[in-house]
Amino acid sequence: MGCAFFRLLSLMLVMFITNNAVAESGYRIAVVGKTKNDSFYQQSYKGCLHYAKSHPEIHCLYDGAADYQDVRTQVLVLEDLLKQDIDALLVSVTDSAYLVEGVLEQYARQNVPVITFDSDLLPQHRNYRMAYVGTDNFDFGQALGNAAKKYKKRQPQSICLQSGHRTTPNLNARIAGVRHALSGQSEQRLNGNSGWIEHPRCPLYNMGKRYDAVEQMVTMLGYEPRPIFLAVAGFAQFNPRYTQALSVFKPDIKKNQAVIISADTEEIQLNALRQELSTLNIGQRPFEMGRLSTELMHRYLSEGAKPAQSHYYLDYHYCTPDNVDTCTTNY
Numbered sequence: 001m002g003c004a005f006f007r008l009l010s011l012m013l014v015m016f017i018t019n020n021a022v023a024e025s026g027y028r029i030a031v032v033g034k035t036k037n038d039s040f041y042q043q044s045y046k047g048c049l050h051y052a053k054s055h056p057e058i059h060c061l062y063d064g065a066a067d068y069q070d071v072r073t074q075v076l077v078l079e080d081l082l083k084q085d086i087d088a089l090l091v092s093v094t095d096s097a098y099l100v101e102g103v104l105e106q107y108a109r110q111n112v113p114v115i116t117f118d119s120d121l122l123p124q125h126r127n128y129r130m131a132y133v134g135t136d137n138f139d140f141g142q143a144l145g146n147a148a149k150k151y152k153k154r155q156p157q158s159i160c161l162q163s164g165h166r167t168t169p170n171l172n173a174r175i176a177g178v179r180h181a182l183s184g185q186s187e188q189r190l191n192g193n194s195g196w197i198e199h200p201r202c203p204l205y206n207m208g209k210r211y212d213a214v215e216q217m218v219t220m221l222g223y224e225p226r227p228i229f230l231a232v233a234g235f236a237q238f239n240p241r242y243t244q245a246l247s248v249f250k251p252d253i254k255k256n257q258a259v260i261i262s263a264d265t266e267e268i269q270l271n272a273l274r275q276e277l278s279t280l281n282i283g284q285r286p287f288e289m290g291r292l293s294t295e296l297m298h299r300y301l302s303e304g305a306k307p308a309q310s311h312y313y314l315d316y317h318y319c320t321p322d323n324v325d326t327c328t329t330n331y
Helices: 002-025 038-055 069-084 094-109 123-128 137-152 169-183 212-219 244-255 269-275 286-303
Strands: 026-034 058-064 088-091 114-117 131-135 157-163 196-198 228-231 260-263 280-283 313-314 317-319
Touching: 026 069, 026 286, 038 058, 038 286, 058 069, 058 286, 069 088, 088 286, 094 123, 094 228, 114 286, 123 157, 131 137, 131 286, 137 169, 137 228, 137 280, 157 169, 157 212, 212 228, 212 244, 244 269, 269 280, 269 317, 286 313, 313 317
Parallel strands: 026 058, 026 088, 088 114, 114 131, 131 313, 157 196, 157 228, 228 260, 260 280
Antiparallel strands: 280 317
């Protein structure tokens, strides 16, 4: 009886000490986007902070490549975070193979759990993450492509796709989705057989460099006949000089003689829509990506409960100059 009592007392003491240690040190969860100076990923970080308000043992960290989608810098950032003894990682993937070989194998060896958001690892690498939280990017690409159909004026209709990094999984899935929506297949460039043809200079890749993205857009809008310009992420519209650079095209944009369709609905993009310098934006839920990813990770860290699903898909929304003030909420 006495031995049993002391064993129970010892167990309770261990649990008390463990809970105290967690309360004092907490769980350090890093949120890493493709670029750090991007309001999209900053919203995801805010989602982490929001969840942490009601779970004070969680400490959210934020980092990423400073200015553009640099695969090497993303690996260096994750290596540095590993040295800081983080407890978990939420990451948007720029290059799946490079990230796994460069650093996620180290995370696995050190038992640091990973959840991807916004951009997932490729299927062959998904054993290096527990779950993905974000948009179904192929479906999102189809939504972008279907939106373009309304503005088809020619046979075949020329379209220019703009992307960031050539190897980024979510952006490539969106390009595939656009092509599928416009031709029924996703493997080949649009060649005119379906009534749609990709401009010979496109897709355009800008590595997430906003100056280059604006220059690419302005150049393409200067061609005759103008292709429909479709950006699979914010890119040019994240540049503060976007409205100034596009103002010359405003009369044509208002008459749908210049058509700009873009992913994402960050506040800087909504301001462009208000000025009728974009035709249509289809937005995602970066705040919820961060919040839900943090919730799933917290359950794992505190209870050992792995996410029940491999993918947690979030919905998206449509913003135009007509509904720009009510179509979404940014944080």
